[in-house]
Amino acid sequence: MNMKRIFGAVLTILGIIGIIWGAYAFLMGGDGAMVGKFTSAVPFVVGLIFFFAGINLVKTTKDTV
Template sequence: MNQKRTFGTLLTLLGIAGIIWGAIAFLMGGDGGMVGKYTSAVPFVVGLIFFFSGINLLKTTKDQA
């Protein structure tokens, strides 16, 4: 496994975590959460960016034997 695939996997996992965190914060509505209802869009959008860039990196990286 080369470095690009490892970095793509890391970005994808961080993106999934950001999407889940943003969705949970939005559903909580700012009651006891770390972020408010409308500021929960920030981790969600960053998670989407990380997720799609990680998936793109995994798809475009060629395997070298």
């Protein structure tokens, strides 16, 4: 497996975690998630960037043997 694909998978997983954390923080109003209601958009947006960058990296990288 190519290192770019592994890095893409890691970025995708981190993106999913960021999206879930941002959504959770927004829904809870900042209680218990270490961020406020409006600053919860930051981990959500960073999670989206990581997620789509990881998906794109996995999709565009060719397997070499």
